[in-house]
Amino acid sequence: MTTLTREIVGVSLEVRGIEVNYDGVAAVQGVDLTLSPGEIVGLIGPNGAGKSSLTNAIAGDIRVKSGVIRIGERDVTRMAAYKRARLGMSRTSQTARVFGAMTVFEGLVTSVRGNSGASLATTLRVGSARVSEAAAAEKAWELLDHLGLQHIANNFGNELSGGQRRSIDLAMAVIREPSILLLDEPMVGVAPALVPALLNEVRTIADRGAGVLIVEHALDVIASLCHRVIVMAAGAVIANGTYQEITENEEVRRAYLS
């Protein structure tokens, strides 16, 4: 890793009593969740259980009807998504978002925290902007190397295959060196040869102090990666424990695993 890497500040994520409504239908009802620094927590459950809704609510993409979301000491319940991102939250999307008419490399370089040129002021500081641009480029190449994806660096987002899109979506989230990483089905459609490298990135991020919440259907990914697993069904949490514990849980078996 380069010397320019910042240490990830470990903050915890705390979610209490979250309720999310879509057009009057309760997608999430009264969910509590905590994520400690360095923890990888899996979120599983049948379709429609509210997993993505919960993730969206935590990220700030949708509003909660009631409840509290805290990052560290800060109450971010009413905070806009971009502000939460600046506080150190990163996420991937269920639909593997990439920038269609920008190259993979550009997307990665934009994702590096502090380098998105989000304000003219940052851009105008020509000297330091140049330095951060070079550092971001270096990070991007390193990550592409780790993932073995250097060959697509100059591809447009809309030229990528489905699996590549998902990998790059994850790469853009990871390159931000987040304190809290939310992954929504990050391995769907990814070539099996690529999966270990991606999982490795997630583990590395967690080792450096980030808390990771991963929504997945692939139970082998959950088993190999997660310290703890939360099971949701019909908008509520029905189990919370190690992988071993929840696979032995009767209710979970009935709702999901059978």
Next chain:
Amino acid sequence: MQDFVSISLVYLGIYALSAWSLNLQFGYAGIINFGWIVFQSIGAYFAAVTSLGPVTSHSYQSYIFGSSLSFPLPLIIGTLAGAVLAAILGFIVLTRKIRSDFVAVIMLVVAIISLQVVVANVSLFNGANGLSGIPQPFNGVLHLSRSGYQWFYVGWMAVICVIVYFGIEWLCRSSWGRSLRAMREDEVLATHLGINVQFLRLVVFVIGGGLAAFSGALLVEFLGAWSPDAWSFVETFVVFVAVYIGGRGNNRGAFLGALLVPVIFGVFPSFLPAFGYPGLSSTLQWVVIALLWLVTFYFRPAGILPEGRLIVQRQGLPDVSSMFRRGRQGKEKAMQSEGR
């Protein structure tokens, strides 16, 4: 004969600034400003009233804010007027989730309402007759002939265009320009990366609006007059077509569009001897522009000079910073780009 060359070149400069302003708002940031002409107009009007002098009982036209400010204040004030208008409109319209063609309609409606208000309210900018007799900058000082002054203005426009071009290119190639394109491509993803999309959109709109107003101020100082005839939707349409044909998201493309469309089809025919009945050529040029638009959009929707792709190459770890070094040497060594 020489006249129409110099006048065409001035118009080229004006339309280049117009195309760059629209390209910034639309090509880079994806804002569909169908009311673009309002910004050029407000720049023209404010530059006019601040150089015409105060309204007296002898004045044959009426307007607000009359004063006789010397160069370059009317230009600056005109530009600021456009920026302020963009800030206000942007705040009202752009900070909501409205589908893009409705945004276009709203901006168009704003343009139409503004036109009607100005026409109806003579005390604002002299209504339908518009303003005239606007002093041309430096004319008293330089003592040039009419065609001499036109060529002077060509030089003036050239200087401005060069400065603006480099300024806009620098902006668009910076990380700020990249975040614009990110916002255009996928707004939600941009949010996830910490980009404040709403604020960014507003800033782009204001810069584009200011630049459009600047072009209007420059134009009114050249023409000496400005009236509501100059700002119907077709003017906005022409600039959009220019940007589309030349190439969206590409400032050289925008310049090319500025060259092709308004100058060749707008300005040149008005100097040709009239054929058919009077007014036929100005009617037909709309048909030509519309055909050009339809044909180009069919065969080359990205425009003649499309946005292009930034290609990067690894040169070995220690020299990574050369990748983004400006200047030809650094560029050739570390980075090739297509069409940029």
Next chain:
Amino acid sequence: MNIYIEGIGFGVIAAASILLGAMGFTLQFGLTNVLNIGYGALMTFGAFSCYLLHVWGVNVWVSVALAGMATSLLTLLVAKTILTVYVRRGAALFEMAMITFGVALILENGLAALTRSNTYILNMGLEHAHTLGPIRFTTTQLILVILAVSVFILLDTFLNLTKVGKALRATAVDPDLARTSGIATNRIVTIAWLISGFLCGMAGAVFTIDIFTVNAFTGDSLMPLVIVAALMGKAGSVRGAVFASLVLGIVTQVVSIAGASSYDSVVAYGALAIALLANPKLLQGGLVAERVQITV
């Protein structure tokens, strides 16, 4: 007070042409999601057709119907040849709006070139004026209003009570679902274009009879109010379009009579802008997707 009632009377008459145009526009917009800015040019075509037929001796009311038919054919031609081409190329919604504007430029300026930008007078002859309280109107104006109302009733019945009409409404709401449930959406779209083109042509013809002049840009003076009425009345809703047309017609005429005639359309546009800003969903009706709804 009387002068305002007079304004209401004029408003109702003005609403007749707005109404016909708005019904046609809302059908197109509701079905395809495309803002057809070329609609004004098509109305001009209807106006001119009616004028020409009348000059050639055809009874004026027959001319209106024939103008409607001619315009419906032209509309179908434009839709199936020009618009389809660009939709297939993947044009975005506002690009389609610009395409329709381009088509309008060609049609109207072509017409202007042919007619040397002349304005022609549609001579209805001297007419007897009737009175209804403070409102004065001619027989022609009365017929215009009755015509508009009848067409609305026919259209409403068609849409709500006939099989084809219901299929049309279903296709407008969800074309994919309509297709999979067996509706021949291609034929429905053709029918929709024909009907809306017919209404469009009639609107132009009726408008020109009301203002008794016609030139290459006649439709453009009617089009803004038509679009505002159609959008305010909720996309795809014919009844909404009618109600909005009535309100717009009356409001613009009353404002005009109250002395602020130059602001009459400002009121209309302002209302539209405010409505779009306040609650755009209101106007979208069933349309949420930001893409062309159906292969036209």
